[in-house]
Amino acid sequence: MSITLNNVRKDYDSETEVLKDISVNVETGEFFVIVGPSGCGKSTLLRMIAGLTPITAGEVKIDDTVVNDLPPKARKLTMVFQNYALFPFLSVWDNVAFGLKARKLATDDINARVKEALKMVNLTDLAKRKPRELSGGQRQRVALARAVASDAKICLMDEPLSNLDAQLRIKMRQEIYALQRKLGLTLIYVTHDQVEAMTMADHIMVLNDRHVQQIGTPSEIYQNPRNDFVAKFFGTPQINILPATRSEENSHMVNVSSDLQIVLDEEAPAENLQIGIRPDDMKVQLAEGVDANAVVKNTEFLGDQTIVYATLNSGNDIHVVVPGKADFRNYEPIKVTADSNLMFFDATGKRIDISKEAYVHA
Amino acid sequence: MNVVAKPKLARNIGSYLLLTVLALVVLAPFFIGLWTSFLPTMQIAKGNFLSTDLSFQNYIDAFTQTPILHYLGNSLVISTVTMFAQLLFCSMSAYAFVFLDFKYKRSLFVLVLATMMLPFEAEIIPNFSTVKAMGLLNSYSVMIIPFLTSAFGIFMLRQSFKQMPAELKEAADIEGLGHLQFYWKIVMPYNRIPLITLGAYSFLGAWNQYLWPMLTTFSNSFRPVQNGLRQLQSEETFNDWGMIQATAAIVVIPTLIVLFVGQHYFKSGANEGAVK
Numbered sequence: 001m002s003i004t005l006n007n008v009r010k011d012y013d014s015e016t017e018v019l020k021d022i023s024v025n026v027e028t029g030e031f032f033v034i035v036g037p038s039g040c041g042k043s044t045l046l047r048m049i050a051g052l053t054p055i056t057a058g059e060v061k062i063d064d065t066v067v068n069d070l071p072p073k074a075r076k077l078t079m080v081f082q083n084y085a086l087f088p089f090l091s092v093w094d095n096v097a098f099g100l101k102a103r104k105l106a107t108d109d110i111n112a113r114v115k116e117a118l119k120m121v122n123l124t125d126l127a128k129r130k131p132r133e134l135s136g137g138q139r140q141r142v143a144l145a146r147a148v149a150s151d152a153k154i155c156l157m158d159e160p161l162s163n164l165d166a167q168l169r170i171k172m173r174q175e176i177y178a179l180q181r182k183l184g185l186t187l188i189y190v191t192h193d194q195v196e197a198m199t200m201a202d203h204i205m206v207l208n209d210r211h212v213q214q215i216g217t218p219s220e221i222y223q224n225p226r227n228d229f230v231a232k233f234f235g236t237p238q239i240n241i242l243p244a245t246r247s248e249e250n251s252h253m254v255n256v257s258s259d260l261q262i263v264l265d266e267e268a269p270a271e272n273l274q275i276g277i278r279p280d281d282m283k284v285q286l287a288e289g290v291d292a293n294a295v296v297k298n299t300e301f302l303g304d305q306t307i308v309y310a311t312l313n314s315g316n317d318i319h320v321v322v323p324g325k326a327d328f329r330n331y332e333p334i335k336v337t338a339d340s341n342l343m344f345f346d347a348t349g350k351r352i353d354i355s356k357e358a359y360v361h362a
Numbered sequence: 363m364n365v366v367a368k369p370k371l372a373r374n375i376g377s378y379l380l381l382t383v384l385a386l387v388v389l390a391p392f393f394i395g396l397w398t399s400f401l402p403t404m405q406i407a408k409g410n411f412l413s414t415d416l417s418f419q420n421y422i423d424a425f426t427q428t429p430i431l432h433y434l435g436n437s438l439v440i441s442t443v444t445m446f447a448q449l450l451f452c453s454m455s456a457y458a459f460v461f462l463d464f465k466y467k468r469s470l471f472v473l474v475l476a477t478m479m480l481p482f483e484a485e486i487i488p489n490f491s492t493v494k495a496m497g498l499l500n501s502y503s504v505m506i507i508p509f510l511t512s513a514f515g516i517f518m519l520r521q522s523f524k525q526m527p528a529e530l531k532e533a534a535d536i537e538g539l540g541h542l543q544f545y546w547k548i549v550m551p552y553n554r555i556p557l558i559t560l561g562a563y564s565f566l567g568a569w570n571q572y573l574w575p576m577l578t579t580f581s582n583s584f585r586p587v588q589n590g591l592r593q594l595q596s597e598e599t600f601n602d603w604g605m606i607q608a609t610a611a612i613v614v615i616p617t618l619i620v621l622f623v624g625q626h627y628f629k630s631g632a633n634e635g636a637v638k
Contacts, residue, residue: 052532073538085529089551102537 001063001076001153001186002028003049008058010044018044020210022058026188026203028153031180033189035197035233036207042190045207046156049188051075062154073103077154078147082162084139086131092118093127096145117149120179137168141175148179155180157189161196173200194234198222206230223341228349231276237307240282240318241345244273257314259293262342269344269352276343280321284308284334292333294318299328310334399607406603420608429582430609433590438616440505440586441568447506448564449557452515457545459516460523461531471520478513483573490577504578505586509568515560522556523549555627562624566617587613 003026010019019041026032034042047053049060051072059066067075078099086095096117100110118124121141131139140160147155160176161169177200180187191197197204198218206213206221206229214226225231231239246268247253247261254262256275287293294310297317306326309319318336328334344352398406400416424430458464459471489508498504526549534544550557572588579585585593591613594606 047532050532050536052535071538072536077536079533079536081529081533083527083529085527085533087530087548087552089554099537102539102543 002026003154003186003188004061004064005049006059006061008045008048008060009056010041010048010053011056017210019048019207022212024205024212024215026186028186029184031177031187031189031200031202032205033191033197033201033203034205034207035191035194036213037233038192040207041210042192042207043158046079046158046188046190050077050079050156075154076152077156078150078152080143080147080155080157080160082159084131084143084163086139086142088131090130091127092123092129092131092134092142092145095131095142096149099146099150113149113151114145117145120148120182121145121175136164137172140164140172144176144179147185148183153184153186155185155187157187159191160189162191162193169196176200195236198234206233208233224351225276225343226351228274228276228345228351231343231345231351235278237279237319237321239343240277240279242275242277242312242316242318244275246271246273257312257316259312259314259316260336260338264354266354269354270346272347273352274345274347274349276345277338278341279307279319281341282318282320282336282338284310284320284322284326284328284336286328287333287335289333291335294334294336296328296330296332296334298330299326301325308334310336312336395607396611398604399611401604403602403604420604421612423602423605424608424612428590428594428605428609430587430590430594430612432582433585433587434612436502436584436590437569437587439502440571441565441616443502443506444509444568445561445565447510448512448515449561451511452560453519453550453553453557454545455511455516456519456523457541457549459520461541461544461549474513474516478517486573486577493578499578500580500584502584505568505571505575505584508574509564512564515564518560519553519556522553526552558624558627562620565620569616 005022005024008019008022009017011017022045034045036042044053048055051067051070051074055068059068061067062075062077087098090098093114096114097110100113105113115124118127121144123138123141123145126134126138131142134142140163143160147157157176161172164172173196176187176189179185189196189200198221201218203215204218204221205215208229214221214230216224221230222234225234228241232241242257242260244254244256244262247255250263251267252264254264254268254273254275256262262275284294292313294312296308296310298309300307300309305324306322307319308322308326308328309317311317320336342354344354346352394411398411399420400418401411401413402415402417402419405411405413405415455474459467493499493504493508498507530548530552531544534548539547569586570588571586572592575586575589576592579589582590582593591606591609594609595601
């Protein structure tokens with residue numbers, strides 16, 4: 001079942017606009033992730049699709065039927081909540097069966113579905129337990145089983161993993177992904193975690209400041225962010241964004257915070273620019289005297305890589321990922337260079353496409 | 363170790379001594395009452411409280427010679443009906459105040475709260491003329507109808523309903539539960555602890571009523587137990603204190619049962635696991 005949003009808007013009152021002009025098409029069987037910082041309206045958007053929150057303007061379509069005025073039940077979907085929303089007075093089995101009973105399915109059918117759902121999330125042995133006797137991960141599996149047991153083909157998930165610890169989160173991430181593929185669910189998944197978005201999504205919608213920032217596949221979003229917000233939101237450690245100006249002598253040349261120079265094959269598109277460089281696209285080497293353009297502030301050794309934090313002579317902080325172990329001492333002068341995958345943004349943060357290869361040298 | 367532990371022990375001994383004395387002061391009337399209920403009235407009249415002539419005769423007399431069973435029955439009917447009515451009506455009003463949207467919701471709730479500020483004694487005269495005009499005097503209804511709901515109960519349940527996680531309502535909406543189903547299948551079981559508390563509170567409140575039944579009942583067929591107890595004392599020309607004490611002890615038993623049964627449920631953490 002596909003979901004289409006056309007110019008959906010949400011105002012809480014005439015002054016507070018929460019979401020503006022959201023348009024998107026989610027295909028049948030797609031794993032669609034809505035990602036953004038807290039307070040960007042992503043949970044509100046999910047509740048609007050579910051029908052729990054009315055929309056102010058625009059239309060929501062499920063399988064080409066406008067469902068703006070349909071109650072949640074009639075939209076035939078299930079929802080998994082961040083804090084699970086289990087019924088504490090019911091056993092695991094009854095929690096999973098609850099929705100099916102509410103929809104008045106035949107008893108045999110309910111039993112078969114619940115059994116199958118519990119088996120799928122590995123909870124068969126715990127069917128008789130109450131939620132309070134389960135661990136966090138098991139509770140979240142019960143919530144998943146509820147969604148699995150339903151015959152609804154649309155599933156909405158609101159930050160389902162954010163209450164779990166890091167290791168469990170990775171495990172559950174894989175389980176959710178496997179379930180979605182196995183059942184062919186159209187899954188809309190809300191998260192603030194860019195790693196979850198990158199690892200699971202077929203398509204990602206980045207929301208910020210009431211607007212859709214970008215919709216695309218994980219690799220599109222990472223490699224071709226449409227603005228500096230998207231570029232900064234994806235990738236750990238964060239991308240380096242440095243102010244840059246067009247050189248007055250040579251309009252093909254761009255000075256990056258007076259420490260790096262970039263020569264372009266074409267004329268620099270604007271006087272003031274911002275350059276984005278991923279930390280692993282930068283290189284550092286020890287340097288002496290005039291060659292040095294930065295000073296090491298700190299290093300973090302992570303095993304397979306080292307993050308070098310440095311301050312450019314102009315005062316901008318940067319971080320560089322160096323493979324393996326790198327031996328830099330604090331306050332050591334270094335030379336930072338970058339020569340590929342540069343992203344150019346204008347002063348407002350909008351991406352500027354520069355077609356030709358650009359070069360950087362100190 | 364010992365040097366540190368000693369003053370702590372001494373301090374504890376002091377505390378426990380004080381607590382024991384206070385407990386004795388508080389509990390003494392109960393023990394004296396219970397003790398005398400086993401003594402023959404002759405011994406009590408003589409002031410011979412330390413007599414060892416103990417028996418259950420007073421209890422047997424209470425059941426065979428007085429209408430105490432009838433009083434107990436009356437009180438049981440009144441208290442049980444009051445309790446269930448309050449549970450039903452208070453939870454329904456609290457539900458409306460929490461989960462429904464309607465005009466003047468806030469003002470109405472303030473009005474409900476305002477009735478809590480008024481002591482019952484202040485309402486007795488208007489209430490009396492109302493029930494008299496309705497022709498309800500000397501009946502079960504007169505002791506039940508004015509207490510079908512309570513502002514305190516509405517307030518208390520509203521507070522606990524408000525603390526339910528919003529996701530439970532959303533989950534119910536997704537499954538298409540109507541208000542009545544959500545109320546009955548989720549809100550009521552989720553809030554069973556506050557409901558049991560309110561139930562115990564209203565049962566005991568009705569059981570221990572004295573002033574109102576004294577004004578509105580005139581015959582043994584409707585008189586509840588507290589007033590019956592008073593009746594025993596004046597009806598007899600000679601006060602059979604042993605038997606009166608035995609009756610009083612019988613009257614307290616349901617209170618104790620309610621408290622013991624209730625206590626079993628007042629465990630914390632019963633709703634753990636609904637949400638993280």
